[in-house]
Amino acid sequence: MHIMPKKEAMKRRGMIFFAAYVVFLPVIASINGCPVSTGSTKHITSTVDYLYPDTKDPLVTPGIPVLALPLHVGIAFVPGEGGGDYGRGLQGFKKSSRSRDNVFVLAERKKIALMEEVADHFKTCAFVKAIEIIPSAELTPGGSFADLDRISAVHGVDVIALLSYDQVQFTDEGMLSLTYWTVVGAYVVAGEKNDTHTMLDAAIYDIKSRKMLFRAPGTSHVKGSATPTNLSEKLRADSDKGFTEAAKSMIINLDVQLARFEERVKESPTEYKVIK
Numbered sequence: 001m002h003i004m005p006k007k008e009a010m011k012r013r014g015m016i017f018f019a020a021y022v023v024f025l026p027v028i029a030s031i032n033g034c035p036v037s038t039g040s041t042k043h044i045t046s047t048v049d050y051l052y053p054d055t056k057d058p059l060v061t062p063g064i065p066v067l068a069l070p071l072h073v074g075i076a077f078v079p080g081e082g083g084g085d086y087g088r089g090l091q092g093f094k095k096s097s098r099s100r101d102n103v104f105v106l107a108e109r110k111k112i113a114l115m116e117e118v119a120d121h122f123k124t125c126a127f128v129k130a131i132e133i134i135p136s137a138e139l140t141p142g143g144s145f146a147d148l149d150r151i152s153a154v155h156g157v158d159v160i161a162l163l164s165y166d167q168v169q170f171t172d173e174g175m176l177s178l179t180y181w182t183v184v185g186a187y188v189v190a191g192e193k194n195d196t197h198t199m200l201d202a203a204i205y206d207i208k209s210r211k212m213l214f215r216a217p218g219t220s221h222v223k224g225s226a227t228p229t230n231l232s233e234k235l236r237a238d239s240d241k242g243f244t245e246a247a248k249s250m251i252i253n254l255d256v257q258l259a260r261f262e263e264r265v266k267e268s269p270t271e272y273k274v275i276k
Contacts, residue, residue, distance in 0.1 A: 042168040043106075047203050050078040050162070053142030060145060062211035066273045067158070067265065070129035073122050074157035075115045077106075078164050079141045106165060106243060108136060114247050118161060118202060121254055127262065132157050145210055152207045159213065162203045167242060169235055170195040194235060196222040198242035200250045204261075216257045218250025 052059065112133065119131040132155045140147050148160060171194055203215045222238045222245065265272045 040168060040170045042166075044166045045078050045080045045164045046166075047078050047162050047164045047201065049080075050139075050142060050147075050164075051144050053144060060210045063209040064271070064273055065206035065209040065211050065213065066275060067127075067206065068275045069127045071127055071159050072130045072132065072157050073128055074132045074134050074151060074155055074160040075118050075122075076134035076139055076151070076160060076162060077111045077115070077136050078162050079136055079139050106167075110240075110243065111136060111163075114200070114243070115163065117247060117251060118163070118254065121251060121258065122161075125258055125262065127265070134160075145207070148205070148207045157207070159204060159206055162205065163200065164203070165198065165200050165243070165246070167196065167198040167239060169197075169239065171231075171235075194222075194224045194238050196220075196224070196235075196238040196242045198222070198239075198246040200243065200246040202250060202254055214257045214261045216250055216254040218246045218248065218253055220245035220249060 112135075115133045119133060122128050122131050134151060134155060138151065138154075143150075151157065151160065198220045199217060200219075201215060201217045204213045205211065206213055220242050222242045224234060224238045265274060
């Protein structure tokens with residue numbers, strides 16, 4: 001009869017133990033209440049929902065813009081429901097057992113900083129006379145073009161850049177995210193992988209004619225990871241980084257679209273009426 005050396009026997013038992021550990025890990029996790037799921041959180045403000053809140057109403061037919069150059073331009077973030085954004089879990093994904101209600105949402109100070117960046121680029125245009133940054137509180141959720149008429153009367157703006165955003169954060173939770181080897185086997189710590197997708201969009205409208213002159217979107221994708229102990233802080237950091245990178249992308253696109261719009265105004269007198 002073959003007698004296996006003690007060292008080799010311990011090694012084989014360890015391998016069998018680890019294989020069984022991996023196979024039964026999901027069962028153990030579910031018994032202990034450890035989450036093994038996929039969660040997601042979405043935050044969005046929509047220019048379409050702001051301008052066309054009632055889908056039963058007929059769409060506004062835009063007229064021919066009459067642009068009195070140089071223009072007085074307003075910049076504002078469109079509000080969502082209740083003046084904030086729409087925060088919701090995405091369908092098709094299991095909600096995590098951990099609350100996402102306090103996940104970072106674009107704060108007003110960040111909005112102001114982004115609007116100032118956009119304003120700096122409008123100031124380089126010869127056809128722009130002045131820039132007015134409009135706080136979010138001055139816009140009414142679902143206010144539509146009547147809201148823009150009020151903004152125009154109060155601030156004296158001819159054209160407005162409506163900024164909106166869409167950010168979704170996916171969180172994959174799994175017990176095999178982080179593994180430490182010890183003398184008694186594998187010690188597994190639950191880790192979470194974060195994926196943050198962000199889009200910022202600038203839609204520029206001539207208020208009187210209701211016509212969108214042009215738009216400039218910007219996107220970003222931030223990949224990161226976090227353990228349950230620092231999940232909230234990491235999500236906030238990834239969210240902030242997502243908005244920052246999307247803003248840079250939007251600004252680059254805005255420069256391109258501003259130059260193209262200036263050329264279109266010169267080359268298409270039937271599409272735009274210019275008064276100097």
